[in-house]
Amino acid sequence: MRTLKKSETDVNALQTEPCEADPLAPSDFPAKEGLGDVAKEDYPKSTGRWMTMIAIVVGLGLTAGFVEVSRIKAQEAENLAQETQKNVAMLPLVDVAVAQSGPAFKSLILPGDTASWYRTILYSRVNGYLADWKVDIGDKVKKGQLLATIDTPDLDSQLVAARAELEAAKAEAKVRQADADFAKSSYDRWRDSPKGVVSDQEREEKKAANDSSLAKLNAAIAQVAVDQAKVDGLMTLTQFKNVTAPFDGIITDRRIDPGDLVTAGSSANTSPLFVIQQTDQIRIFSRVPQGVAERLTIGSPVKVMTADGSGRVYEGKIVRTTGSVDPHARTMLVEVVLPNKAYALSPGMYVRAEFQVAQSKSVVVPAAAILFRGKGAQVAVIEDGRVAFKNVSIATDDGDSVELASGIKVGDHVALNINNQISDGDKVEVNGSGKAQS
Structure with missing residues (x-):
């Protein structure tokens, strides 16, 4: 009796099991009862060889790919190491600028008001x-x-009365003059009479009458002078009936x-009559800060610009200052005078006055050269290829440039935008792509 193989037994078992066709299976898929026959079929040996060869080829390809990727990564790592060593060996590259001398004068623009040379209110x-x-x-x-002309009826009547009083005083003076002449002649006769002809009492009476007449004459003459002065005063007032410039x-x-x-x-x-102003010369009054006032000198030129956008500039000079600082505003009043023959400027205008302020010796560097570290403001100066950080004192900051009062000298080469990793004494290489900025 032939013994069945396990596979055959399994197939027969599958064949003996009754089953219904799966309604969801594809129509071209064999029915379950036909699977046993399919399993009994033998595949040719050449098919196994091809599959083995394909597996070997795929394995060799994967191995070659892995080796190539490893080689590329190793090459990149070696290149990175070489670049790193090169960068380590290279000195930091810095841009430099040359420190310049600060200006002797600096412009300061302040607001001002115009005023006439003379201004008079006529009453x-x-x-x-x-x-x-x-x-x-x-x-x-x-x-x-x-x-203008003014009618003055009261003044006119006062003048007439004063003139009449003057004439009366003059007449009185003439009467007193006659009395004095008579009294003097009488006294002369009594004084020169022989002794014993007239008594001493009569002689004294004539002397007293002469002195009295002289006194009355002097009083009359004085009254004439008083009345004359009154007339002269009224005559002077009549001149003001005409108002003149x-x-x-x-x-x-x-x-x-x-x-x-x-x-x-x-x-x-x-009420005033007129207001008259002389404007062929114009005064400009401007208040300057106390720190600037002490550096302004009499006679210094000043440029005056109006606010109308015309761009016209007028030249003037400082003529005087108050010499004292306002304790509330901490400013000093400065007066500038400029010619105004064309009457282009009018009193009361708002203008801008540009003063030339004398400056102390200073050094100017680009703003990019300033560093702020723990010790305050510093500048990196390049000396013999090495960095030296200098403490500096800032006088003014204009945004693009900074004026230094102390710390460095004119001609020093200062580094711009220096790296924070660079320390004092480190060697650096100056950027040779262009000349040092000035």
Whole structure:
């Protein structure tokens, strides 16, 4: 009896088991009862060899790929090591600039106000009524030119009365003069009479009468002088009936009209007649900080610019200062004078005044040269290829450049944007791609 192999037994078992066809299986897939026949089929030996060869080829390919990747990584590691060694051996590259001398003068622009050379408010010196005005605002006038006339009825009557009193005083003086002459002649006769002809008492009486007449004459003469002075004073006041210009200038205000009551004086209750200003020269008043005021000198040039955007520049000079600092604002008032023949500037304008301020000796470096470390502001100076950090004192900072009061000298080569890893005394290489900045 033939003994069945295990595989055959399993196949027969599969064949004897009743089963139904799987409705979800593909139509071309063999039915379960046909699987035994498929398993009984023998594949050719050449198929196994091909599969072995394919496995060997794939394994060799993977091995070759692994070896190549390992070689590439090793090469990259070697290149990186060589580059690292090269970088370690190379000195740090720095850009440098040459420290320059600071300017002798520095511009300082401050606000200012314009004012006229002269400004006068004209008031009346007599009481009366305005008869007429001859000029109006904006008119240019000359010194002594008639501006207005005033009717003064009260003054006129006072002058008439004063003249009458003067004439009466003069007449009284003449009477006193005659009395004095008579008294003197009488006294002379009694004084020269022989002794015993007239008594001493009569002689003394004549002397007293002569002295009295002289005194009355002197009083009359003095009264004439008083009355004359009164007339002269009233005559002087009558000259102010005509209002004239005190200097060449421009009428900038008129506050009267014909018929207005005019009162003498310049009190708060008195209305002015005109305002006249002389503007052929203009004063500029500007307040400068106390630290700058001490470095400004009389006669220094000043440029004045208006705020109208015209770009016009006017040249002037400092003529005087107050010589004292305002304790509240810590500023000093400075006066600048400039010619204004074309009347381009007017009083009361806002302007900008550019002053030239004398500077102490200093050194200027680019802002990129300044370092702020634990010791404060420093500059890295390149000396013989090595870095030396110098402590510096900053005077002014303009943004792009910094003015140093101390720490380095003119001509020093300073490093720009130096690396924080560089320490004092380290060797560096100056960037040779261009000349040192100045």
